[in-house]
Amino acid sequence: MGRPPCCEKTGVKKGPWTPEEDIILVSYIQEHGPGNWRAVPTNTGLLRCSKSCRLRWTNYLRPGIKRGNFTEHEEKMIIHLQALLGNRWAAIASYLPQRTDNDIKNYWNTHLKKKLNKKLEGHDHENNQDGKSSSSSSSQSKISKGQWERRLQTDIHMAKQALCEALSLDTTPSTGDSPNNNNNSSPNLPVQEPIQTCTTYASSADNIAKLLQNWMKNSPKSSSHSRSTSKMSSFNYPSIGAVSSSSPSEGTINNATIAHEGLDSLFNFNSSNNNSDVSQSMSVDEGGNFTPENNNAAIFQVESKQNFKAEINGSFHQEESKPNLETQVPFTFLEKWLLDDNSNAQAQEELMGMALGETADLF
């Protein structure tokens, strides 16, 4: 008596999305805005279930998505927010509006978990040398309620600290956002490898660029440029800029540029409409190399601010503003919380000093 599937199992396409499908989806959302996902497959003719469409949009096609390596700052945010919120990736993602929950989840599972485990193992090893504590799992099982509460408090405190740092970092020019640009505050941290965005999709993006070019030429709608621009200029088609990101000088990037010329500001950014340093952060080179955002920012920068302002009140942004609103409200709240709490921080630190000291050097 299982729940019926969200869509018919037969006749529904699965697997990777093709550029053509992306275009169909994007153009549909351009017209109607995101939402009412149930209607998307039927109205577009896509052989995808509504869920798949929504996921594709939220995880890949949505404007303002940043791809590529996570910065040190983002990493810290994630680690601390995870300590605070647990595996509530959507909530965590709301504090990193340019990242999707899926991205953050994947990054946590593939990178940060291991990283922290290693560090913790190291700490356990050190503790073991004291001859008092056993393995992490067994010691954890022996944590008394009081200890558990203290650890929880510690986690919260750590998260607060991270947010404090993050907030102060946010106010600085986002050149600090790039681990390779700030050379660097944390000599202990490993140097990030040159950015390597998903080359699988890059080739697809290349195709999309071409397809879009043709699409705009062939489509009768292409004549209604102003309308198209007015809505689509808020797009940051993330994959366009990802074309051959590892080798920007190669020809493929030209297709994106060419496509852009054809599309004008079709894929202008950005959806982070409440973020005053959007243009900065978008123009920052993640990892000091060519990035999709960087490329987009370079190309679109002039238009973006104007369009951005003009479109803040547009319907499209209203539709897409949810994450940003979510971001804004809790962030303000957290700022307040942090500021209010900072006065009591000393007392808390005394209370939790030991545990904090244990973990502080993890980061």
Next chain:
DNA sequence: AAGAGAGGCAACCGCGAGCGC
């Protein structure tokens, strides 16, 4: 150069919450 294994990431699945009727 080729095969095997590991790692990374996009996409899928199932559950729960929210909303309207």
Next chain:
DNA sequence: GGCGCTCGCGGTTGCCTCTCT
């Protein structure tokens, strides 16, 4: 209040790429 529908979230899977041997 109950029911059904839709959407969003978190866990998991499977494919693709990279690295090592």
